[in-house]
Each structure stands twice: as C-alpha cells, then as structure tokens.
Amino acid sequence: MPNLPQPPASRPRVLLTGATGYVASRLLPVFRERYDLRLVDVRTTNAQGQPVEGAQLANLLDDADEQLKPHFQNVDAVVHLGYFRPPGMTVTGEGKSYLDERPNVDMAERVYRFALDAGVKRVVFASSNHAADWWEPLIHARRVDRIGPSDLPRSDNYYGWAKIAYEALGWMYACGAFGRKLEVVQLRIGAPRELDAGQFEGRAAEFKRDLGAYLSAADLQQLAVRSIECGPLEDEWGVPFQIFYGISNNTRAFWSITNARQVIGYAPEDDSEVRYAADIARLLRSSPGPVGAP
Numbered sequence: 358m359p360n361l362p363q364p365p366a367s368r369p370r371v372l373l374t375g376a377t378g379y380v381a382s383r384l385l386p387v388f389r390e391r392y393d394l395r396l397v398d399v400r401t402t403n404a405q406g407q408p409v410e411g412a413q414l415a416n417l418l419d420d421a422d423e424q425l426k427p428h429f430q431n432v433d434a435v436v437h438l439g440y441f442r443p444p445g446m447t448v449t450g451e452g453k454s455y456l457d458e459r460p461n462v463d464m465a466e467r468v469y470r471f472a473l474d475a476g477v478k479r480v481v482f483a484s485s486n487h488a489a490d491w492w493e494p495l496i497h498a499r500r501v502d503r504i505g506p507s508d509l510p511r512s513d514n515y516y517g518w519a520k521i522a523y524e525a526l527g528w529m530y531a532c533g534a535f536g537r538k539l540e541v542v543q544l545r546i547g548a549p550r551e552l553d554a555g556q557f558e559g560r561a562a563e564f565k566r567d568l569g570a571y572l573s574a575a576d577l578q579q580l581a582v583r584s585i586e587c588g589p590l591e592d593e594w595g596v597p598f599q600i601f602y603g604i605s606n607n608t609r610a611f612w613s614i615t616n617a618r619q620v621i622g623y624a625p626e627d628d629s630e631v632r633y634a635a636d637i638a639r640l641l642r643s644s645p646g647p648v649g650a651p
C-alpha cells in the first residue's frame with residue numbers, strides 16, 4: 358500500500374489526460390478512490406484493447422479550443438500524461454526528428470493555457486529523467502555522483518529536448534507571466550515498472566542503472582498523489598514550480614529526491630536493493646558496487 362497523506366476534506370476534482378495509457382493504468386486504482394475524475398484520451402481502450410471506465414475521447418492536438426475547454430472547467434488539478442508517440446520512436450530518440458517530438462510541446466502548451474484560463478490551481482506533468490539524460494554517461498563513468506532538479510537540464514535527443522521544452526514552458530505559467538501563478542509540478546519519472554532480471558544476464562552496468570532508476574507502482578502513486586495534494590510548492594523566489602525525480606527509495610539512486618521529500622513529504626517505501634536482492638546476489642556477484650561499474 359502506498360504511503361498516502363490524509364485525504365483532503367473535500368474530494369479533489371482531477372482531469373487526467375492520457376488516461377488509457379500505461380502510467381495512467383498504474384495511477385488509476387488510487388486516483389479512483391480519492392478523486393472525482395475526468396478522464397480524456399484519443400482512445401477509450403487501453404493498449405490491450407480493454408475499455409477504461411469513464412474515458413472520454415479528446416484529442417489535445419487536433420480538437421478545436423472550444424471542444425477542449427469544457428474538460429478543464431471546474432477541476433482543481435490537471436494531471437497531464439498525454440503523450441504523442443512518434444511512429445517507430447526509440448527512447449533515445451535515435452533517428453527521430455524535431456518534428457516527431459514537437460507535437461508533445463504543442464500539446465503541453467495547450468494544457469497549460471486551458472488550465473490557466475479555466476482557473477485550475479495546479480497541474481502535474483509527466484516529464485522524464487530523459488530531460489537530463491546527457492548527464493548519465495558521466496554518472497556511469499563516476500565523473501559525476503548524482504544530479505538533481507537544480508542541475509541544468511541537458512539532453513542529446515529529441516525526446517529529452519521536448520521534456521526540457523515543456524518543463525520550461527511550465528515555468529512561464531508558474532511565475533505569473535500570464536496574470537496569475539499556475540502551480541506546476543514536473544515529474545521526471547525514472548523506470549516505472551518491475552525489473553525483469555533475466556534481461557540483465559551479463560549486463561551488470563545496465564542492471565545497476567535500472568536498480569537506481571526503479572519506481573514501484575506504490576511509490577509512483579504516492580508521488581503523484583502528493584504532487585496533487587501537498588505543498589506549498591513555492592521556491593525561494595515565490596514561484597510555485599517544482600521538478601521531482603520519480604524513483605523509489607533506491608540504495609543505488611543517482612538522481613536526487615531531496616526536494617520531493619522536503620516539499621511534498623514524499624517518503625518512498627520500496628528499495629530495489631531489497632526487492633531484487635536475490636537477483637543482485639546472482640547477477641552482480643562479480644561486479645558489486647556502484648552504478649556504471651561493468
């Protein structure tokens with residue numbers, strides 16, 4: 358069970374985009390218990406073809422403003438998981454172009470704008486660790502120990518670039534440039550799935566990396582719920598904008614979650630070192646130690 362805060366006195370109204378996607382499927386069991394939900398996506402079934410209860414059709418790229426605006430009315434928070442997947446995309450964006458990823462920046466801008474105009478208090482966006490993935494080779498080579506949200510976002514691929522771009526757009530909305538401050542959380546999600554140790558035979562460095570990046574379903578749920586409900590989010594300049602890395606309480610963590618612990622009380626309960634202890638003993642016997650060691 359996730360370590361959740363006391364539910365608010367009145368049930369929050371939450372608009373969830375990308376509601377039939379993978380990350381949404383991990384969040385919905387808890388969201389359905391706590392929130393009055395509005396679910397939108399370009400499809401009403403999940404990737405397995407099963408209907409997702411309550412999902413309504415909305416295309417955040419193509420639908421007219423007047424069609425989309427009503428979805429944002431009378432909600433307290435928007436959780437934006439909608440993601441346009443360019444055909445044939447690889448995670449590193451290899452071989453992919455600027456135009457493949459730009460729709461995700463366009464979609465983000467519309468979500469911020471509709472949320473601002475509708476008086477929504479807070480938006481929580483799925484970003485990704487790839488917003489700063491240029492640093493990873495340095496971390497794995499032990500030239501850098503750890504990075505966090507205050508390090509410069511740097512990426513060498515268009516997927517990461519799009520995340521950086523819409524994180525930066527979020528800052529504009531949070532700082533009050535458009536008349537009021539929209540509260541903005543960016544979740545730089547790590548590896549939100551159970552690890553299949555069998556895939557890491559003879560690949561110690563990759564296994565260590567995923568042990569550091571691991572995010573259990575319960576911790577993802579806790580992080581998302583706290584991002585919606587907890588705060589205040591203001592930084593030292595009074596801007597309600599936070600970037601939180603999304604990882605569990607991993608012994609091998611190489612991204613900092615200090616600010617998530619401090620600002621929203623995120624207290625992840627799972628540690629990949631414990632969950633995968635037997636696999637670690639087997640796969641890393643000849644390569645104990647830090648991430649990146651071969």
Ligand SMILES: NC(=O)c1ccc[n+]([C@@H]2O[C@H](COP(=O)([O-])OP(=O)(O)OC[C@H]3O[C@@H](n4cnc5c(N)ncnc54)[C@H](O)[C@@H]3O)[C@@H](O)[C@H]2O)c1
Nearest residue numbers: 375377378379380398399416417418439440441483485546
């Ligand atoms: N899954 C991961 O491992 C992971 C890791 C880090 C970050 N993230 C981020 O989390 C977010 C969600 O990822 P996911 O794995 O659930 O992806 P997904 O592809 O499973 O879900 C995305 C959803 O967005 C919907 N969508 C696409 N175009 C849309 C549009 N124009 N309007 C409305 N909805 C639209 C899709 O139909 C889909 O249901 C993404 O931003 C992704 O980059 C995911």
